[in-house]
Amino acid sequence: MASLADVTPPIALGALDGRYRKAVAPLVDHLSEAALNRTRVHVEIEWLIHLTQHQVVPGVRQLTDAEVAQLRAIVGDFGAEDIAELAEIERETVHDVKAVEYYLQRRVDRIAPEDAAQLKQLIHFCCTSEDINNLSHALMIQGAVREVWLPKARSVVDQLAEMARALRDVPLLAHTHGQPATPTTMGKEIAVMAHRLGRQLRRIEGQEFLGKLNGATGTYGAHLAAVPDADWTAISEAFVEGLGLTWNPLTTQIESHDWQAELYADTARFNRILHNVCTDFWTYISMGYYAQVRGQGTVGSSTMPHKVNPIRFENAEANLEVSCALLDVLGSTLVQSRLQRDLTDSSMQRNVGTAYGHSMLALDNVARGLAGLDAVPERMAADLDGNWEVLGEPVQSAMRALGAQGVAGMDNPYERLKELTRGRRIGQAELVEFVRGLGLPSEVEERLAAMTPQTYVGQAPALVDRLR
Missing domain, CATH: 1.10.275.10 (Fumarase/aspartase (N-terminal domain))
Structure with a gap:
C-alpha cells in the first residue's frame, strides 16, 4: 500500500490545516x-x-x-x-x-x-533568544487576538444580540431542571447569552501583552558589560513599549507568561459560555422552537430524508472542547519555569495557534448555525398554552402580598396552589375558577383571572433593552 505521507503536496495531519483550513x-x-x-x-x-x-x-x-x-x-x-x-x-x-x-x-x-x-x-x-522570542510571541498573539479572533467573536455576539432584539417580545416557556417554569421571552434568554459573552470580550479587549528585553537572566549583565554608561532599563522600556507592548521590568531569562495564562483563561471561559449557547440552541431546535430552513441544502441524514441535523452547533461544541483543553494546559504550563529557564514553554507556545484555531472554527460554525434558524413562535405558544400551572406562582405571590397587608382569607397560599397544580395539568378554566373563589379584592381578582402564560413574562422584554 502506498504511503499517504509521500503524497505531494503534503497532506495535512490535523483537521485545521486540512478539512477546515478556510475557516x-x-x-x-x-x-x-x-x-x-x-x-x-x-x-x-x-x-x-x-x-x-x-x-x-x-x-x-x-x-x-x-x-x-x-x-x-x-x-x-x-x-x-x-x-x-x-x-x-x-x-x-x-x-x-x-x-x-x-x-x-x-x-x-x-x-x-x-x-x-x-x-x-x-x-x-x-540579546538572549528569549528576548526576541517573548516579544515575538506577544506581538503575534496580540495581532491574532485583536485582528482575527476578537472581530469574529464580536460578530457572533452581535448576531446573538440582533436575534435577542428581534425576539424581544416572543413568549417562551422556561424550563428549570428540565421542568416547565415561569415564562420568559426568547429574546431575553438570548440576551443573557449575549451579555455573558460580551462581558468576557470586554475583559479580553483590556488584556495586556507583556514583553521584556533584559538578557540571559534578566539582569542586563551583558548590556552593562558592553556599554556601562547606558541607562539600559530605560532603553529596554522604551523599546518594548515602542513595539506596542507593556514592559515587564522584572523577569528571569524568560518573560513570565502570566499575561498569557490570564488571556487563555478568559478565552476558555468565553469558549465555555459559547458551548452553553450551543447546547441551549440544540435543545430549542429539538423542542421545535426553531426550524433549520435557511441555507440548508445539505444532507441531514444519509437514510432519513426528513432530518436536518443541528450539525453546526455540534461541531462547535467539539471544537470548543478541544480549544479549552489546549488553553487550559497552556495557561497552567506557561506560568511554570525551572529556576531561571527551561524550554517547556518554547514547545508549549507552538500550540497557541491550534488552540485559537479550534475556537475560530467553532465561532464560524455557530455563526452559520444561527444564520440558518427561523424562530417558530407558534410552537412556543403551544407549550405555554399546555402549561397553565405555571401561573400558580403569580397567584400565590399575590396572595402572600395581600396576607402581609392584613387581608383575610390569604392563609397558606403556597400550599393551596401546590394542591391545585402539582403533578397534574390544569387549564384556563380551572385556574380562573380557583382565582374567583379566593375572595380577592376585585382589582387583583380581575388582573389574575386575565393573566395567561403568554402574558406572564414580567420585565423580560425590557431586559433585552439593557444589552450593551
Whole structure:
C-alpha cells in the first residue's frame, strides 16, 4: 500500500490545516511557524534601528531613512523564499533564533555594504533568544487576538444580540431542571447569552501583552558589560513599549507568561459560555422552537430524508472542547519555569495557534448555525398554552402580598396552589375558577383571572433593552 505521507503536496495531519483550513486561514498570518520567524525578523530589525537611532553604542552611526525603510521592507516583503532561506540556515545552526541573526546579516551586507561589519555587530546585540522570542510571541498573539479572533467573536455576539432584539417580545416557556417554569421571552434568554459573552470580550479587549528585553537572566549583565554608561532599563522600556507592548521590568531569562495564562483563561471561559449557547440552541431546535430552513441544502441524514441535523452547533461544541483543553494546559504550563529557564514553554507556545484555531472554527460554525434558524413562535405558544400551572406562582405571590397587608382569607397560599397544580395539568378554566373563589379584592381578582402564560413574562422584554 502506498504511503499517504509521500503524497505531494503534503497532506495535512490535523483537521485545521486540512478539512477546515478556510475557516482558520486568517490565523496563519499571526500564529504559524512562518509568522513566528517573520516576527522575529521584525523584532531584530527594530532593535537594530532602536540602538542606532539612539546611538546607544558609542561610535556607531545612525541609519539613514532609506536604510531604515529597506530594513523594514524585509518584514513587509517576507514570503516563501525567505521562509525557505531561514529553514536552510537553521539546518546548519540547529537554532532558530541564530538563523534569523545570520539571515539579517546577509541583508545588512546588501543594504549598508560600507558599514556592514560594524552594523552586523548590533544585530541581536546583548540579546538572549528569549528576548526576541517573548516579544515575538506577544506581538503575534496580540495581532491574532485583536485582528482575527476578537472581530469574529464580536460578530457572533452581535448576531446573538440582533436575534435577542428581534425576539424581544416572543413568549417562551422556561424550563428549570428540565421542568416547565415561569415564562420568559426568547429574546431575553438570548440576551443573557449575549451579555455573558460580551462581558468576557470586554475583559479580553483590556488584556495586556507583556514583553521584556533584559538578557540571559534578566539582569542586563551583558548590556552593562558592553556599554556601562547606558541607562539600559530605560532603553529596554522604551523599546518594548515602542513595539506596542507593556514592559515587564522584572523577569528571569524568560518573560513570565502570566499575561498569557490570564488571556487563555478568559478565552476558555468565553469558549465555555459559547458551548452553553450551543447546547441551549440544540435543545430549542429539538423542542421545535426553531426550524433549520435557511441555507440548508445539505444532507441531514444519509437514510432519513426528513432530518436536518443541528450539525453546526455540534461541531462547535467539539471544537470548543478541544480549544479549552489546549488553553487550559497552556495557561497552567506557561506560568511554570525551572529556576531561571527551561524550554517547556518554547514547545508549549507552538500550540497557541491550534488552540485559537479550534475556537475560530467553532465561532464560524455557530455563526452559520444561527444564520440558518427561523424562530417558530407558534410552537412556543403551544407549550405555554399546555402549561397553565405555571401561573400558580403569580397567584400565590399575590396572595402572600395581600396576607402581609392584613387581608383575610390569604392563609397558606403556597400550599393551596401546590394542591391545585402539582403533578397534574390544569387549564384556563380551572385556574380562573380557583382565582374567583379566593375572595380577592376585585382589582387583583380581575388582573389574575386575565393573566395567561403568554402574558406572564414580567420585565423580560425590557431586559433585552439593557444589552450593551
